[in-house]
Amino acid sequence: MLKEKYGVPELGSEGSESISVWNFGDGYQIEKPDKDSFFPSKDTSYLLCFADMNVKENCIVKDSLMSIGKTRDGVILFRFGNKVYSEKDNGEVVRRKISGS
Secondary structure: OHHHHHOOOOOOOOOOEEEEEEOOOOOOEEOOOOOOOOOOOOOOOOEEEOOOOOOOEEEEEOOEEEEEEEOOOOOEEEEEOOEEEEEOOOOOEEEEOOOOO
């Protein structure tokens, strides 16, 4: 359904695919600077806004819960924060070692 309706996941130029699952948090909100920021700012980069929604409240806070991706070699990866898992040939899902973690 996601592929049919929204065209996701979209095949990348190098043959990879990915999809992200975001924490919906407090729901949709208006695009505005973070009121809880220590310094006054006009920065709204903490938000992910959806231009195809025809309402003022069309943004969510960028808070990724997980992403699922497929490499150009066909390896499926599951990311949760800084943890990455992949599926072995026998169907077992194992944590992958990432350099620096």
